[in-house]
Structures are given as C-alpha cells and as structure tokens.
Amino acid sequence: MCGIAGELRLDGRPARATVVEAMADSLVHRGPDSGGCWHDGSVALGHRRLSIIDLDGSAQPMISTDGRWALVFNGEIFNYRELRQQLRGYPFCTGGDTETILAGIVKHGVGFVDRLVGQFAIAVYDRRSRIMHLVRDRLGILPLYYYLDSHQLIFGSEIKAILSGLDSRPGVDLSSLDDYLWGRSVPSPHTLFDGIYKVQPGHRIEVAVGRELSDHCYWQPPAPTSVGWSAGAAVEAVDAAVGDAVRSALVADVPVGAYLSGGVDSSLIVAKAARFHPGRLKTFAASFGDPRYDELDYARQVSEHVGTDHHEVRVDAADFEELWPTLTWHRDAPMSEPADFAVFRLAQAARAEVKVVLSGEGGDELFGGYPKYRVARAMATASIVPGGVRRAIGGRLDQHLPERLARLRIALRVWSTPGRDEQYRAWFAPFSVAERMDLLGQVAARDTTQKSHTRDPIRAMLLSDLHVWLPDNLLERGDRMSMATSLELRPPLLDHRLTELAFRLPSSVKVRSGQTKWVLKEVARRYLPAQIVDRRKIGFRVPLDAWFRTSLRDTMFDRLSGPGSFVGEVFDRSAVRRLLERHDSGAFNEEIRIWTLMSLQVWHETFFSASRPSATTSTRRES
Structure with a gap:
C-alpha cells in the first residue's frame, strides 16, 4: 500500500514539483519506505512507498519504456x-506489479484495468494526448480524491495531500451535513470539504486541458443468473471462491497476518489462510x-482450533481523548x-509483527449478514402503509422507547x-428524518x-450497502486506521470475483429459514467449531453509553453546546442540548447520535482551528 499525489495544470503554467513533493510527504505514513517525484511541463506526480512486492525495485513514479505513460499507483495486484x-x-525492468500495470496500459490502453485482480488507486498520465486518468478499484477498497477548477487538477490518496497543494483551505460543504447525519459519512463523490471529491468505486475519470471531466463506470455487480442454484451448489461455489480470494490476498514478499475477532468472517479467513500460509x-x-x-474468548477458541500465533490488545476511555484529534x-x-479507536490500536499491535493483515470486511454486505436482512421482506410488506x-406514528412512539428496546427503536x-430506498440507508442512520430537520433547519441538503431497480428487498x-455503507464508511475507516500505522489491510471477501459470485446468487441462499449469511456460514461450518458459526452476532462494540455519562460527560457538554462550538453554531443549539440531557438522564441511550455530533465537532476543530494536529503527532505506541 502506498500514497499517491499529483497536479495537472490546465492554465498553461508549469506544475509545481516542490508542492507535489510536499503533498506526497504528507502521506509518509502510507509509505515510509521510500518516496519519489517526477514532473514534466504541466504535470507532476508524487509517491510514497510501503514496500510489499519487489522490495528492492519498482520505484515510483514509473515511466513506460516508450516514454509515453507516467504512472503512480497505490495498492496490490494479486494476479500480476x-x-x-x-x-x-514488454521489456520489463522490474519484478513487481507496478510495471505490470504500466505494460498492460502500453499494450491495451487504460481499459487494461478491467483485467486487474486486487485493490488499487491509479493515476496515469498520457504524455501524448496530455490526459490524466484516475482509476479506483471496483469496490472502493483504496481511496482517491481530487480537486478540479479551471486552473488545475490536484489529486491524492488522502484529502490532507490535496489541502497541502491548495493555496487556501476550502470551507465546509454545508450541503453534505445532511448526508453525514444519515450515516456518519458522506457518500461518493462528495466530501465534507467544499470542492474536494472522491473518485467513485469502479470508476475512472479523465481530465485534459480544454475538456470537461469525463467519468466512466467500468464495473457494476452483476444481475442474478437465470440458471437455478441449488443450496449445495451455492455452498460449493462460495467455498472455492473464498479459498481463491484468500490465496490471492496472501501474495506478498513480506510477512502477512490476519485480524481475528471471533466472528464468522474473520474466523473463516483465518482458517483458510492458515492452510495456505x-x-x-x-x-x-x-x-x-x-x-x-x-x-x-471466541477469538482464542478459533486461534486454538486453527493453530495461530495469537496477539491481543485492550482499549479504554483514555484512548479516546488521547487519540481523537490525531x-x-x-x-x-x-x-x-x-x-475505530480499537482498530487503530489493533493495527499498531499487528504492525509490530507483520506488514500486511487480512480482514473480514464485506461478508455481511455480500451475503446478508446484518440482522436487518432477516426482516427485509417483512419491512417491505409493512411499509405499504x-x-x-408511518412517519407520524413512528415519531410519536420513538421518543418513548427506553434503552432496553433499542433494536425495536431502530x-x-x-x-x-x-x-x-431511503429505508435501506435508515438502518444505519443515527438521526431520523424529523431529527435531521430539527437540527439542520435551513441548511441545504442534496439527495x-x-x-434500486429490483423488487427483491x-x-x-x-x-445499497455495497454502494454507500461499504466504501464510504467501512472501507474508508479500515484504510485510514491501518495506514496510520503503515500497515497494509486486505479484505479477501471483497475480491471482485467473489463479489460477482455473491451477486449472481439468489437471496434465498443468503437469508434462509430466518438465518442470515446462510451460505457463508455453511462454508465456515466445514472449517470452524459450531459454537463459532452459530453464536449470536455481537459486533465490535464500544461502551460509549456509560462513558458519555462518566469520563467523557464534561467534554461532551462543553464541545457540543458550549461557546465556540461548530455543532452548536451550525445546528440548532437547543435541540443538541435536549439530546445531551436526554442521554444524561440514564433513561434513554442516545450514544450513537451524540457520537455522530462529537465526531463532527472534533473534525472541525482538527482541520479548521488554529492549533491543528500535525503529521508528526505520534501514532506509534507499541501494545
């Protein structure tokens, strides 16, 4: 995994090589092993490298042997x-995957990305046509951002690189606040920074002097196949595909480990990986x-069953206040x-031992693992009202449901x-439609x-989860928390071949007789004890409800309702105060709504206050 950055001038001026070098250096945590910068007239490319494949070669930026193409690349190509x-x-000069991409583009053009298996964000400049191509992998595992105006295109693996390349800091995109309240993240292509955008998963964009930006979608999940699937055939196909995905994800010239929560997804990946590793x-x-x-305890059971070298780390409330700005x-x-605080500490512990870890993201979103999938059809039927x-009845009942009925309240x-379609997003929404309107008032929102274009709920x-929740929340979080420690994260279940198989399968093998993620659990049953496969899903939870009434109570009230609060200024202050007092009473649990507002406040303090955290802030505490 690496960090990339670059600039294409559209106004005839030369690219600012020293600025692009500084942009790349802001990403040193993504690539501490080496760095490089290349410029030619109106274009400059920067790179920071975390060496995983071809350790002594494959320096970037890389130029094709015919001199036409210049490339920087973040990611790993497993089928290189x-x-x-x-x-x-092609006259290869290195033994890695970077030059493989470059050679393929020389021979087949940028459309060669269709053949790549792996996770990637690519910037490749055609010196002949003077077109910059930005490409993001199919599922959005790796990030890629850009800023475009009439003078320049600036891009980078993280927004901080773009901020380093701009003459002035952009403001808050107030139109994205409603989206943020929907799901604690902003869906592609937008961000909370005005004028800074994400390349969408499965898309490639082209920018050239005198032309409008061109955005092309090169991948979408397939429709269900018309050929009938038996339950047994589905299990066999998924078992083989998971094995292929895990085997591919182990491609590296450095040590590879795995996260193990004790849940079905990470446990299955560990069981498979242990066979190939x-x-x-x-x-x-x-x-x-x-x-x-x-x-x-569940993670230990799996470790003992499979025979792994197991490591553990604990996190407490002190970690929150210490790490939140950084x-x-x-x-x-x-x-x-x-x-995510625990994920970061987990990444620190892993980085002390390995340079790459496998993780379990994607199993729920591909195979219907969340409890909400179990009631999808019933909810669709009930929503005929x-x-x-429904809104009037729900609004009256919602405010009276106590903490013990939290699931019913959702x-x-x-x-x-x-x-x-709004209902599908609402399962993860911290605020209801009425609450968002109460908080936002006249702040603009976008749809x-x-x-969806299917009758199958x-x-x-x-x-919905694949297009929004997964890339803009789950994967974004995983990438940043691992890269903060210079650790490469690989989610094998999001191998695009396995993803395509999952979406060709009928829903009847995903939610079957009331059981979620049925087909994946049947695969796991072949490799894991029944008590791991059949246990109730808990999820990676934090005891915030208690912390917001004790150790984090004072900072919660001060930052959300005190003088100078961004949240207090942009949202209705009295509505915010009512929310805090409701939780503080102990009769109701408003932790996720308070968390959402607190995170927004800390973000604004971090990027818009006079004293901002810097890249030198330590995130390397060993566990």
Whole structure:
C-alpha cells in the first residue's frame, strides 16, 4: 500500500514539483519506505512507498519504456504474475506489479484495468494526448480524491495531500451535513470539504486541458443468473471462491497476518489462510474490556482450533481523548465508528509483527449478514402503509422507547422513513428524518440516495450497502486506521470475483429459514467449531453509553453546546442540548447520535482551528 499525489495544470503554467513533493510527504505514513517525484511541463506526480512486492525495485513514479505513460499507483495486484505472462513482449525492468500495470496500459490502453485482480488507486498520465486518468478499484477498497477548477487538477490518496497543494483551505460543504447525519459519512463523490471529491468505486475519470471531466463506470455487480442454484451448489461455489480470494490476498514478499475477532468472517479467513500460509499465521484481536461486548474468548477458541500465533490488545476511555484529534487527522473526516479507536490500536499491535493483515470486511454486505436482512421482506410488506402515516406514528412512539428496546427503536425509525430506498440507508442512520430537520433547519441538503431497480428487498438492501455503507464508511475507516500505522489491510471477501459470485446468487441462499449469511456460514461450518458459526452476532462494540455519562460527560457538554462550538453554531443549539440531557438522564441511550455530533465537532476543530494536529503527532505506541 502506498500514497499517491499529483497536479495537472490546465492554465498553461508549469506544475509545481516542490508542492507535489510536499503533498506526497504528507502521506509518509502510507509509505515510509521510500518516496519519489517526477514532473514534466504541466504535470507532476508524487509517491510514497510501503514496500510489499519487489522490495528492492519498482520505484515510483514509473515511466513506460516508450516514454509515453507516467504512472503512480497505490495498492496490490494479486494476479500480476499471470498478467506478466500475457505481456511477454514488454521489456520489463522490474519484478513487481507496478510495471505490470504500466505494460498492460502500453499494450491495451487504460481499459487494461478491467483485467486487474486486487485493490488499487491509479493515476496515469498520457504524455501524448496530455490526459490524466484516475482509476479506483471496483469496490472502493483504496481511496482517491481530487480537486478540479479551471486552473488545475490536484489529486491524492488522502484529502490532507490535496489541502497541502491548495493555496487556501476550502470551507465546509454545508450541503453534505445532511448526508453525514444519515450515516456518519458522506457518500461518493462528495466530501465534507467544499470542492474536494472522491473518485467513485469502479470508476475512472479523465481530465485534459480544454475538456470537461469525463467519468466512466467500468464495473457494476452483476444481475442474478437465470440458471437455478441449488443450496449445495451455492455452498460449493462460495467455498472455492473464498479459498481463491484468500490465496490471492496472501501474495506478498513480506510477512502477512490476519485480524481475528471471533466472528464468522474473520474466523473463516483465518482458517483458510492458515492452510495456505507458510509457517504459523499471526492473528490479532482487540477488546474494550466490557463483558457485554467482549469477544476475545471466541477469538482464542478459533486461534486454538486453527493453530495461530495469537496477539491481543485492550482499549479504554483514555484512548479516546488521547487519540481523537490525531485519528481524525488521519481519517480526514469525522470518526464514523467508535470501534475505530480499537482498530487503530489493533493495527499498531499487528504492525509490530507483520506488514500486511487480512480482514473480514464485506461478508455481511455480500451475503446478508446484518440482522436487518432477516426482516427485509417483512419491512417491505409493512411499509405499504402510506409514508405520511408511518412517519407520524413512528415519531410519536420513538421518543418513548427506553434503552432496553433499542433494536425495536431502530426498526421503528426505518419503518417510519417514507421512501423505500431511503429505508435501506435508515438502518444505519443515527438521526431520523424529523431529527435531521430539527437540527439542520435551513441548511441545504442534496439527495444522494441510491435508487434500486429490483423488487427483491434483500438484494436492494445489499446493493445499497455495497454502494454507500461499504466504501464510504467501512472501507474508508479500515484504510485510514491501518495506514496510520503503515500497515497494509486486505479484505479477501471483497475480491471482485467473489463479489460477482455473491451477486449472481439468489437471496434465498443468503437469508434462509430466518438465518442470515446462510451460505457463508455453511462454508465456515466445514472449517470452524459450531459454537463459532452459530453464536449470536455481537459486533465490535464500544461502551460509549456509560462513558458519555462518566469520563467523557464534561467534554461532551462543553464541545457540543458550549461557546465556540461548530455543532452548536451550525445546528440548532437547543435541540443538541435536549439530546445531551436526554442521554444524561440514564433513561434513554442516545450514544450513537451524540457520537455522530462529537465526531463532527472534533473534525472541525482538527482541520479548521488554529492549533491543528500535525503529521508528526505520534501514532506509534507499541501494545
């Protein structure tokens, strides 16, 4: 994994090589091993490298042997050896995957990215046509941002690199605040920074002097196949595909380990990886020390069953106050999930032992693993009631449900959300439609809801999660928390070949007889004890409800309702205060809504206050 940055001047001026070098250096945590910068007239490219494949070669930026193409690349191409065999006519100078991409583009053009298996963000400049191509992998595993005006295109792996290249800091995109309140992140292509955008997953864009930006979608999940799948055939196909994905994700010239939460996804990956990995696989788990959410015992069971070299780390409330600004700087956005603090500490522990880790992201979004999938059809049926009626009933009931009925409260909020496609997002929404209106007042909002074109509510829900929740929340978080420690993260379940298989399968093998993620659990049953496969899903939870009434209470009130509060200024201050007091009473649990506002406040302090965290802030504490 690496960091890339660059500039293309559109106004006839020469590119600022020293600025691009500084942009790349702001990403040194993504690539501490080496760096490079190349410029030619109106274009400059910068790179920071984390050496994983071809350790002594493959320096970037890299120029094709015919001199036409200049490339910087973040990621890993798992099938690069096979692709090199198909490109034998190219005079290779290195043994890595970077030059494989370059050779393929020389021979086939930028469309060669369709053949890549792996995770990647690519910037490649055609010196002949003077077109800059920006390409992001199919699932959005790796990030790529850009800023474009009439004078310049500036891009980078993280927003901080773009900020380093701009003459003035952009303001807050107020139109994105409603999106943020929807899901604690902003869907592509927008961000919370005005004028800074994300390249969308599965897209490539082209920018050239005198032309409009061209955005091309090169990948979409396939439709279900018309050929009938038996349950047994589906299990066999998924078992083989998971094996292929894990085997591919182990391609590296450095040690590879794996996260192990004790859940089905990470446990299955560990069980598969241990079979292919030479020697004893190192595994890593984290805990907050709260018995309500602690899964360490399950992780230990899997480690003993598979035979891994297991490591554990614990996180407490002190980590939050200590790390919140620094990790927000790494995130370039509000910290969307409390568990990310543990993920960071987990990454620190892993980085002390290995340079690459496998993780379990994607299993729920591909195979229907969340509890909401179990009730998808029932919710669709119940939502026949007119939206206005549902909203009125839900609004009256919502405020009276106590903490012990938290799951019912979530379902009620979803049911009272008017539109079908809006309902799919509402499952993860911290604020209801009414609450967002109460907070936002006259602040503008945009409609970024993904429109579904299927009558199958389970598939529609899966597509919504694949397009929004997964890339803009889950994967963004995983990338930043691992890269903060210079650790490469690989989610094998998001191998695009496995993803395509998952979306060709019918919903009946994903949610079956009330069981979520049925087909993947049947695969896991072949490799893991039944008590791991059949246990109730807990998730990576943080005891915020208690912390916001004790150790974090004072900072919560001061930062959200005190003088100078960004949240207090941009949202309705009295509504914010009511929310805090409601939680403080102990009768209701408003932790996720308070967390959402606190994260936004810390983000604004981090990027817009006079004293901002710097790249030199230590994030390397050993566990």
